[in-house]
Amino acid sequence: MKILVVGGGGREHAIIKKLLENKNVEHIWALPGNGGIAKDAECVNIGAKDIDGIAEFAKANKPDFAVVAPDDPLVLGAVDRLEALGIPCFGPRAAAAEIEGSKIFSKNLMKKYNIPTAEYETFDDLEKATEYVRTKDMPIVIKADGLALGKGVIIAETLEEAERALVMMMSEGAFGKSGSRVVIEEFLTGPEVSVLSFTDGKTVVPMVSSMDHKRALDGDKGLNTGGMGTIAPNPYYTKEIADECMEKIFLPTMKAMNEEGRTFKGCLYFGLMLTPKGPKVIEYNCRFGDPETQVVLPLMESDLLDVMMAVSEERLSDMEVKFSNGAACCVVHASKGYPEKYETGFEITEDDMGDAFVYYAGAKIADGKVVTGGGRVLGVVAKGACLKCAIDAAYKASEKVHFENDFYRKDIGQKALKA
Numbered sequence: 001m002k003i004l005v006v007g008g009g010g011r012e013h014a015i016i017k018k019l020l021e022n023k024n025v026e027h028i029w030a031l032p033g034n035g036g037i038a039k040d041a042e043c044v045n046i047g048a049k050d051i052d053g054i055a056e057f058a059k060a061n062k063p064d065f066a067v068v069a070p071d072d073p074l075v076l077g078a079v080d081r082l083e084a085l086g087i088p089c090f091g092p093r094a095a096a097a098e099i100e101g102s103k104i105f106s107k108n109l110m111k112k113y114n115i116p117t118a119e120y121e122t123f124d125d126l127e128k129a130t131e132y133v134r135t136k137d138m139p140i141v142i143k144a145d146g147l148a149l150g151k152g153v154i155i156a157e158t159l160e161e162a163e164r165a166l167v168m169m170m171s172e173g174a175f176g177k178s179g180s181r182v183v184i185e186e187f188l189t190g191p192e193v194s195v196l197s198f199t200d201g202k203t204v205v206p207m208v209s210s211m212d213h214k215r216a217l218d219g220d221k222g223l224n225t226g227g228m229g230t231i232a233p234n235p236y237y238t239k240e241i242a243d244e245c246m247e248k249i250f251l252p253t254m255k256a257m258n259e260e261g262r263t264f265k266g267c268l269y270f271g272l273m274l275t276p277k278g279p280k281v282i283e284y285n286c287r288f289g290d291p292e293t294q295v296v297l298p299l300m301e302s303d304l305l306d307v308m309m310a311v312s313e314e315r316l317s318d319m320e321v322k323f324s325n326g327a328a329c330c331v332v333h334a335s336k337g338y339p340e341k342y343e344t345g346f347e348i349t350e351d352d353m354g355d356a357f358v359y360y361a362g363a364k365i366a367d368g369k370v371v372t373g374g375g376r377v378l379g380v381v382a383k384g385a386c387l388k389c390a391i392d393a394a395y396k397a398s399e400k401v402h403f404e405n406d407f408y409r410k411d412i413g414q415k416a417l418k419a
Contacts, residue, residue: 036360
């Protein structure tokens, strides 16, 4: 089989490595891929948002299956275009991807179908939004309506910060069109949990839970990033909580999307907060999370391609989707200065990594060498029989990756160990 994978980050590298475990996979194209992915797939210089380019490539090369991994091409209708060419795909169509493409859509969906989430209001007028926050207790959460590379959420600790965030989003265009409309919601407290799930619109199969670390610096300090590391499973996510989430959140969301004529087929990501009043949805994503995928897929014992094809063909209920009882830890190595200013172009070298995985994100090829090409450069992932074993192994393996200006958090998983 020949497979086309749209995307070029660490998540896509993890997906590609997992797909290659299937003996029937002869060739994988990554559009656009990156310098590290080039070791495992043929990288083609077509951007993930270039839907016309992706369609032309698919027409010419006739892949047997396609996986559209990032949010932007899903929201822009990449799956719709590929399916119209007769290519089976893993990923939701544009109408279903709206669950991530618009936070206002997703919040209104939850309100309509009684899916537990934070109380909220939506605004497209700066003056009215400002008046509203002046009546609220702090901290408060302000979200850009559209996609913003995982950075369109600001937790304002003071009224001054809230007002500044609104001006930045709605007037100064910090997130482009994404911030012209905003959701303002109550600040929830409790442990956060990410649950990725396979769904074909009839069946929902949650994957192993995970915990992301968004802040740039140790102790959850510094700026929000796309994610500095992850562990799986998340110890706060007990069987009782999982059962409650299935009943009150996962199945109702799948059914709500069906009711709205937006059947969701692909990976539906549930970002949850385990509040004192029970689990609530903080956000939905219409795709595998990054860097959650990097710890979830190494723990998957079932064949990923088989499961993806079952989702595409709406026969997920026939599949047994198994995960190992162990744990995994991902330590993200970034360019010093990320998520603000940083330099790139430094050669990346690896010693013998043993059983650890390296998933490349911000990397490119220059003069035949793999060099840094972005903020988040790569993720080092290790598995273990227990969470502490996995964390220790990931940090030991992290010492075997080298590039100038490398920086990474030293406390990934520590919160989970305390649990």
